[in-house]
Amino acid sequence: MRLSSFADYAVVLMSAAARHCGAVKMNATTLSAETGIPLPTAQKLVSRLSAAGLLESSRGTGGGVRLARPPAAITLADVVEAVEGPIAMTACAEHGAHDCTLEQDCRVRPHMNAANNAIRSALAGVTIASLTREMA
Secondary structure: OOHHHHHHHHHHHHHHHHHOOOOOOHHHHHHHHOOOOOHHHHHHHHHHHHOOOOOOOOOOOOOEEEEEEEEEEEEHHHHHHHOOOOOOOOHHHHHOOOOOOOOOOOOHHHHHHHHHHHHHHHHOOOEHHHHHHOOO
8 A cells, every 4th residue: 555645745744834833834835845845736735634624724914824733633644534535445445335346245345444444543643743753
């Protein structure tokens, strides 16, 4: 399993915002410049992450974006789900209709939730705060 580039960029952008937590409000332009994420992508990410309640935005003079919660209270699972939707390794693990021809007689499907929960738990165990620390 691999994160999409969009989810990867979201993590990078949130980590950059966390490094400035409380100090200054950022905007998509400054986050783009700091991270190297293309500006149109940074703008889309700011919009999605704001809609998900991970970033707070304000307009006007002195406006910009900042983390909506402390970096220690935002996890990789939060960020990935904000931009990609629910974490699911297979389509049958998601809620709703599926188009898998094996679904009716599949013996693996009942066990996929355990795998999905393990991956989500692993991502939920890593906070944005931990990503801002220098590696030894």
